[in-house]
Amino acid sequence: MKQRPELLAPAGNLEKLKMAIHYGADAVYIGGQQFGLRSRAGNFSYDEMREGVAFAHARSAKVYVAANMVTHEGDIEGAGDFFRTLRDIGIDAVIVSDPAMIETCLSEAEGLPVHLSTQASATNYETLRFWKEEGLERVVLAREVSMDEIVQMKQEVDVEIETFVHGAMCISYSGRCTLSNHMTLRDANRGGCAQSCRWKYGFFEEGDLLTEEMEARDEEPFSMSSVDLSMVRHIPDLVDAGVDSLKVEGRMKSIHYVATVCNVYRQVIDAYCEDPENFEFDPAWEEEIWKAAQRELASGFYYGIPTEKEQLFGKPRSIPQYAFAARVISYDEASGMATLEQRNLFSIGEEVEFFGPGFVRFSQVIETIEDVDGQPLQSANQAMMTIRVKVDEPVATDFIMRKRKGVPARILV
Amino acid sequence: MMMIQLVTTAQSVEQAEALIKAGTDRLYIGSSRFGLRQKGDWTIDAVREVTQLAHRYGKEVTVAVNNLMHNEHIQELPDYLQALKAIGVDDVTAGDPGAIRLIRQAKIPYWYDAQTLVTSSKQIQFWAKREAIGAVVAREVTLEELVLIQQQIGLPVEVQVYGPTCIHHSKRPLVTNYFNELGRPSEEAKQREFYMSEPADASSRYPIYEDENGTHIFSEDLTLMAQLPTLVKHGLHTWKLDGWHAGEQFVEIVQLFTIARANLLNGQFDRIEMEHRLRELQPEAFRLGTGLLLRKPEEIK
Numbered sequence: 001m002k003q004r005p006e007l008l009a010p011a012g013n014l015e016k017l018k019m020a021i022h023y024g025a026d027a028v029y030i031g032g033q034q035f036g037l038r039s040r041a042g043n044f045s046y047d048e049m050r051e052g053v054a055f056a057h058a059r060s061a062k063v064y065v066a067a068n069m070v071t072h073e074g075d076i077e078g079a080g081d082f083f084r085t086l087r088d089i090g091i092d093a094v095i096v097s098d099p100a101m102i103e104t105c106l107s108e109a110e111g112l113p114v115h116l117s118t119q120a121s122a123t124n125y126e127t128l129r130f131w132k133e134e135g136l137e138r139v140v141l142a143r144e145v146s147m148d149e150i151v152q153m154k155q156e157v158d159v160e161i162e163t164f165v166h167g168a169m170c171i172s173y174s175g176r177c178t179l180s181n182h183m184t185l186r187d188a189n190r191g192g193c194a195q196s197c198r199w200k201y202g203f204f205e206e207g208d209l210l211t212e213e214m215e216a217r218d219e220e221p222f223s224m225s226s227v228d229l230s231m232v233r234h235i236p237d238l239v240d241a242g243v244d245s246l247k248v249e250g251r252m253k254s255i256h257y258v259a260t261v262c263n264v265y266r267q268v269i270d271a272y273c274e275d276p277e278n279f280e281f282d283p284a285w286e287e288e289i290w291k292a293a294q295r296e297l298a299s300g301f302y303y304g305i306p307t308e309k310e311q312l313f314g315k316p317r318s319i320p321q322y323a324f325a326a327r328v329i330s331y332d333e334a335s336g337m338a339t340l341e342q343r344n345l346f347s348i349g350e351e352v353e354f355f356g357p358g359f360v361r362f363s364q365v366i367e368t369i370e371d372v373d374g375q376p377l378q379s380a381n382q383a384m385m386t387i388r389v390k391v392d393e394p395v396a397t398d399f400i401m402r403k404r405k406g407v408p409a410r411i412l413v
Numbered sequence: 414m415m416m417i418q419l420v421t422t423a424q425s426v427e428q429a430e431a432l433i434k435a436g437t438d439r440l441y442i443g444s445s446r447f448g449l450r451q452k453g454d455w456t457i458d459a460v461r462e463v464t465q466l467a468h469r470y471g472k473e474v475t476v477a478v479n480n481l482m483h484n485e486h487i488q489e490l491p492d493y494l495q496a497l498k499a500i501g502v503d504d505v506t507a508g509d510p511g512a513i514r515l516i517r518q519a520k521i522p523y524w525y526d527a528q529t530l531v532t533s534s535k536q537i538q539f540w541a542k543r544e545a546i547g548a549v550v551a552r553e554v555t556l557e558e559l560v561l562i563q564q565q566i567g568l569p570v571e572v573q574v575y576g577p578t579c580i581h582h583s584k585r586p587l588v589t590n591y592f593n594e595l596g597r598p599s600e601e602a603k604q605r606e607f608y609m610s611e612p613a614d615a616s617s618r619y620p621i622y623e624d625e626n627g628t629h630i631f632s633e634d635l636t637l638m639a640q641l642p643t644l645v646k647h648g649l650h651t652w653k654l655d656g657w658h659a660g661e662q663f664v665e666i667v668q669l670f671t672i673a674r675a676n677l678l679n680g681q682f683d684r685i686e687m688e689h690r691l692r693e694l695q696p697e698a699f700r701l702g703t704g705l706l707l708r709k710p711e712e713i714k
Contacts, residue, residue, distance in 0.1 A: 072532045072554065072710065073561045100535035120530070124487040126511025142481075144584040149484050173481055176582040178529050181553050181705060182632055183611050185713050189529065192714045197581075202610035203591070204618070219595055222609060224587055301584070308590035 002273040005238065006245040008064070008162065009262050014044070016258050017052045017063070022398050023259045023357050024266025027062035028052075029095060031251060034082055035067035035075075037119070037191045046085060053090040062092035066251075067105075068117035070098050070175065070189035083109035093137060097175065106135050113137040115162065119175040119189070124149075125156035132159040140247065143169050143229070147237055147302045154242040165231040165238065166261055166289075167249025169300060171197045171224045171311075198225040198312075225312040230297035232289050233281060235268045237302075256324035259400050260292035260355070267359045288361070291322045291402065321405040325352055328399035329386065338391045338399075340380070346403055347379035354391065356399035364391055364401075417645065417674050420475065420571065421654045421667050424453035429463045431664045436671025439473040439503070441653070445624050447486060447493055448477025448506075449528070450579060452657060461500045473503040478516065479526045479549075480626060481582075482509045494519040506549060513543065522546045524571065528579065529553060534565035541568055547651065552578035552632070555713070556640060556706050560647040569651040572644060574637040575666060575691075576655025577620065578704070581630035588623045618700060620658070633702040634658060638673065638691050639684050640707070645677050662694045669694065 009025035011017035020028050030052065031043040044052065049063070056063045065086055069075065076098075083105045086094060094112060096102050097119035105114050115138040116122055116131050123142045131139055138160035141150065145163070153161060170177060177188055179196035186192030203222040229249070231238060238246060246269070248261050264285050272279045289297070296317060298310040326340035338354075346352060348366050355361035369377040370388050380387045418438045423429040429440050440463060443451040453459075455476075464474045476497055480486060490512060497505065498521055507513050508527030516523045525531060525540040526549035537548040547569040550559060563570045588602040606622040609630065620631040637644065644652070654670060656663035669690055676682040695701050705713065 070530055070532055071535070073534060073558045073565075076533065076535055098530075098533075098536060099539040100533055103535070103539050121481055122510075124482045124484050124509070124511045126487045126514055127482070127509060128511070130510040130514045144481075145483070152484050171585060171587070172581050172583040175530055176481075176528060178551075178553050178580045179630070181713065182580050183613075185705075185708070187553070187713050189532070190714075196611075199612050201612065202615060204608035204610065205605065220591075222591055224581075224583070306585055306590075308594040311585075311587075311590055311594070313591075313594045 002239055002276050004269055004273045005243050006062075006162075007262065007265050007269060008245050008247045009258055010167075010248060010251040010253065011052070011258070012251045012253070014048050014052055014055075016255055018055055019255050019398065020258045020262050021056055021059055021061045023262035025061060025262045027064060027092070027245070028056065029064040029066050029247075029251070032065050032067065032082065032086070035069045035071075035079060035101065037066065037068050037189070037193075046089060049086070049089050049091065057090065063090075064093045064095055064115065065091050066095045066117070067101060068095055068097045068119045069101070069191065070119065071100060072190070075190070076100055076104060079104045080108035083112055087112035095140065102134070102136070115140060115160075118142055118164065121173045121175055125153040128153055128157040128159050128161075132157060138162055138244065140164075142173060144173060144301045146304075147234075147241060150238075150241045150243060160244040161242070162245035162247050163238065163243050164229055164249055164300075165235075165246040165265065167229055167253075168295070169226050169229050169249070171226045198223065220313050223311070223313060226306070227296040227298050227310050227312060228293065229300045230289060230293075231299055231302065232264060232268060232286055234299060234302065235265070236272050236276065236279060239269070239272055239276075254324055255327075256322065256400060256402055257292045260288060260402075263355065263357060263359055264288050266357075284359075288355075288359075290319065293319050294321075295319070322353075322402045323405050324400060325403040326380070326387075326401040328354070328356075328395050328397055328401070330397055331391075331395045331399075333394060336390055336392070337388045338395050339386060339388050340401060342380040342383060342385045342387060344403065345379060345381050346401075350403060352401050352403045354393070354395050354399050354401050356396055360399075362393045364393075417650045417652060417678075418569075419652050419654065419667065419670060419674070421663075422452065422576075422656045423463070424656070426459060426463045426466060428453075428664065430466055432667055433467065433470045433472050435664050435668040436674070437472065437667055439475055440467055441475050441477065441506075443477030443479075445480075445626060447480050447482075447490065447512075449479050449582070449626065450624075450629055450657070451477055457496050457500070460497065460502065464500050464502050468501070475524065476502050476505045477526075478505040478507045478512055478523075479528070480509070480512075481584075482512050487511055487515070490515050491519065494521060497521065504546060513540075517544055524549055528582075532558075534562045537562065537566050537568065537570070541566065547571060549653070552635065553705050553713075555708050555710050556637070556643065558710050559649060560643075563647055563649050570649060571651040571653050572637065572649050573635055574641065574644070574652040574654060574670065575635065576653075576659065577631035577634050577657050577699075578655070579629050580619070580632050582627060584627040586623050587628040588621065618698075620699075631657070632704050633700045634695065635704045635706065636691060636701050637703070637706060638670075638688050641673055641677055641687075642682060642684075658696060658699050659694075660696060662696060666691065666694050
């Protein structure tokens with residue numbers, strides 16, 4: 001038996017929060033209406049936070065709020081009230097990068113634990129020691145830190161360490177890129193990042209317009225777009241290094257993503273921690289992870305400095321995309337019928353997959369669809385409509401039905 | 414008595430002396446091991462030599478210790494700081510909280526410089542309570558905000574009045590990676606500076622280069638020559654000039670700002686003439702601009 005690290009998942013809204021916890025997250029992080037970095041992610045009102053905290057705490061899960069804006073003059077107004085309200089709602093910690101915000105939280109909302117955001121680029125043990133002495137409970141490391149460096153940090157300082165294990169990543173040190181500010185007047189450190197790193201740039205040399213030559217040779221323009229991070233194959237190293245929390249990126253991502261990724265990491269963490277000696281990596285875990293992938297995947301800086309293979313040049317390799325087709329509302333064992341809430345069009349004859357917590361999964365060809373009155377339908381074509389389908393294996397509430405995108409329905413007859 | 418301090422980069426002991434004669438009050442130097450984007454081979458011996466030189470002239474030396482430090486840097490840092498202290502450098506810049514912890518233990522004064530993350534008076538006050546003697550404010554902070562920040566704090570706030578600023582720092586070797594992708598010899602990647610242009614503006618030029626700390630992208634060359642009276646009026650008295658691209662013209666550019674300072678103090682400042690003279694000295698390859706400095710704070714979302 002090994003001490004299990006926390007699995008920390010993103011939750012862009014209440015439904016995602018519940019699904020993340022249902023699919024195995026030990027904790028979720030959300031955004032409030034202010035002070036966050038994801039102005040476009042669904043952010044939580046105080047009432048939604050209360051509901052989320054009640055749901056999570058009833059299941060021994062935690063809720064953190066990201067308040068990692070790098071504030072300019074005046075932005076910090078109201079932060080004391082904000083932090084006090086979060087504390088009183090029962091939020092378990094806030095994730096902050098700005099020293100002024102940290103100070104405000106520690107002095108004005110005593111009792112609310114503070115985690116240092118990755119935005120502050122903590123890259124060494126002395127920095128961890130500094131923040132521990134200031135009263136922080138946890139430090140989220142910069143994505144540039146290697147596995148060996150984490151091992152050393154854990155030996156040097158007794159403070160909780162959280163690291164990213166999955167999701168999209170900045171190609172710069174987080175917080176140290178203002179391309180978006182200069183090129184689009186959108187402040188990357190206040191939630192406005194235009195993802196300028198992923199653009200295609202001209203590239204010159206010594207005053208010569210290399211771009212023209214490049215275009216003539218049909219060469220690739222310059223770009224700085226990183227593939228996504230996945231440490232699914234390396235969970236044992238992270239556990240052995242003593243990492244306290246494994247973080248999944250993606251407050252803007254879909255329910256399908258959150259459920260799939262949590263489900264897989266839950267399996268891997270449990271399998272390793274329960275019996276480290278006999279642990280074997282199951283290729284099905286990786287196969288499942290690819291179903292929620294939007295870009296190619298790699299292990300970031302954990303085992304070395306990423307090369308060109310870990311950047312996206314040219315046309316992206318096509319990764320099969322899966323869509324969230326329906327959520328299971330209930331299941332009738334006697335009839336083998338599942339009642340579903342539709343999320344994406346699906347039709348008779350289509351091959352879909354059902355999956356649920358505990359890494360239950362099976363594929364299914366849709367043979368019948370009926371509406372609530374038992375009338376047969378050819379397809380489920382209305383958002384959020386309730387329908388019933390026959391399933392070959394048992395399912396349960398909050399199982400997800402996914403379908404491969406762009407594959408035409410296979411007609412049975 | 415109004416004291417305006419000119420802080421300038423320096424690439425060699427020889428250039429440092431010329432810069433002091435041109436009006437520099439404080440030399441800003443460093444190694445790329447512990448500092449960010451330093452030109453020149455600032456070994457400990459060179460730092461000693463330039464510090465003795467500066468002190469003979471009654472001038473100061475600031476050493477950049479503002480790199481993002483990994484464990485290996487932190488392990489070496491105490492020895493480096495002891496060497497700087499023995500030399501008697503006046504102060505350092507630093508933004509990594511771990512480095513700041515060691516700098517305070519070594520009892521060396523420091524300017525808080527976490528680059529893009531220094532954006533408010535309350536942040537600076539946080540570090541002032543932890544013995545910072547001043548702050549280098551992010552170049553993304555507008556002049557209007559700089560004035561507000563300086564009003565709130567008793568410490569000097571450094572404003573960049575000339576030269577480029579870094580707008581992207583990646584630990585990855587992005588030029589090497591690109592050359593590898595193209596199949597070009599990757600040894601070239603670290604030997605030269607290259608330029609990027611953004612898709613919407615083919616005439617834009619963002620210098621990009623690689624060193625042991627990764628990849629750095631610069632803005633256009635900033636200038637606040639025309640706004641110097643505003644700086645003086647609002648007590649923004651620490652003026653930084655970065656000579657990264659200015660080459661041999663840099664000493665003359667510093668001299669021009671020295672003249673501008675003198676003229677401001679005796680009421681003779683002629684903005685149009687000063688801007689004209691700066692444009693004449695500016696290397697043709699680099700556009701002079703004001704970046705985000707003259708934007709209204711509310712324009713930046």
